[in-house]
Amino acid sequence: MSRIDIPQLTKLFNESLILAVLFNEKKHGYQIALEIEQRSDGLFKLNHGTLYPILHKLEKEGHIKGVWKQEGPKRQRKYYNLTAKGRKYITGLSADWRTFMRQFYDIIDEVEK
Numbered sequence: 001m002s003r004i005d006i007p008q009l010t011k012l013f014n015e016s017l018i019l020a021v022l023f024n025e026k027k028h029g030y031q032i033a034l035e036i037e038q039r040s041d042g043l044f045k046l047n048h049g050t051l052y053p054i055l056h057k058l059e060k061e062g063h064i065k066g067v068w069k070q071e072g073p074k075r076q077r078k079y080y081n082l083t084a085k086g087r088k089y090i091t092g093l094s095a096d097w098r099t100f101m102r103q104f105y106d107i108i109d110e111v112e113k
Helices: 006-021 029-039 048-060 084-112
Strands: 064-071 075-082
Touching (some): 006 048
């Protein structure tokens, strides 16, 4: 059964984007938001009020792990990377998104016929 359902659409959409950009490399919050924006040509933007609560939730659930790193004399940044549980989760979500979008296009493609 797909984890993608309409009431959870935005939540799962944002989680999927965040986990996808962390798939190959650890990043801090600003890097995550910037990469999502850049890779979507500006279509998807996550502000701090959206991004950090999701990061905290994903960390609490064990999908990501955050590590504080000193940058400069007074600045620390928290870098996030996927856990094994997070890799499994995003792999499943990716498959669910493909199924969801295929079903969506099966319906919407009728417009072009």
